[in-house]
Amino acid sequence: MSIVNFNPETNMVKVWANAEEFQKFQSYGINFKVDDADNSSTGVVMSNEIEMMQRSSEDTNPSLAPYTLSFPMTAYPTYANYASQMQAFEDNHPAICEMIDIGGTAEGASGGNKRLLFVKLSGNVSTSEAEPKVMYTSSMHGDEITGYVMMLNLIDYFITAYEDTGHPDHARIQNLLxxxxxxxxxxxxxxxxxxxxASNTSVTNARRANGNNVDINRNFPDNVSGPHPDGNSYQAETISFMTLADNNHFVLAANFHGGTEVVNYPFDNTYTNHA
Incomplete structure (x- = not known):
């Protein structure tokens, strides 16, 4: 189970749990109540359900293929549109953008087609240079997807600001990339x-865990709880991200979640005084 928050005035703890975790929790005989508002079906707007005006790069190069999505985004993309857009970033901006597939998902390992996709942005993206590397990743919990759209918008922002010399952030973003x-x-x-x-076209009633019903965020090695803190074997997603980190020295990384306003820093799960 994962703690969402604690109210010291009422001594109430709010947690998330899947079916297996909830069943185990019930065996402890602790009083609880289920918040129906957090478990009710809620519809969301998808990119294939509204009229999407495709944004192309015709202003700068008429020969380039149009983007799959419109920016800034106003709807969640279908998975197919998401994957297509990630490739379109590279196809339209190959000098500064590369789409990198780091591996399949738990479902993908058994025949599914969903992948773990990155866009790498840099001034000379095809050349390995002695530059610091920064990583942003979002929505490790599948039902916390505000960052999903936010990261797609961020990619578009970086590209637009870098290439448009009249953009108010051009100099800053050019220097960064x-x-x-x-x-x-x-x-x-x-x-x-x-x-x-089943068609990967809606995020309505998304779930926290992966295709094997494992919370990926609890599946990584932990400095306190050891190599397998959740008691599960490493998932395909976990292995792919650990391999990526081993092969790239990221000097800064951020993992975006949802549900509350809080920043967790490395090693803030222990109260050991180091100095």
Missing amino acids: DNSEVWINPLANPDGAYYNS
């Missing part, structure tokens, strides 16, 4: 995000 590599993964758990849609 000319002197670093920025890796962005908008969706770290596509199996969870599209869990309730």
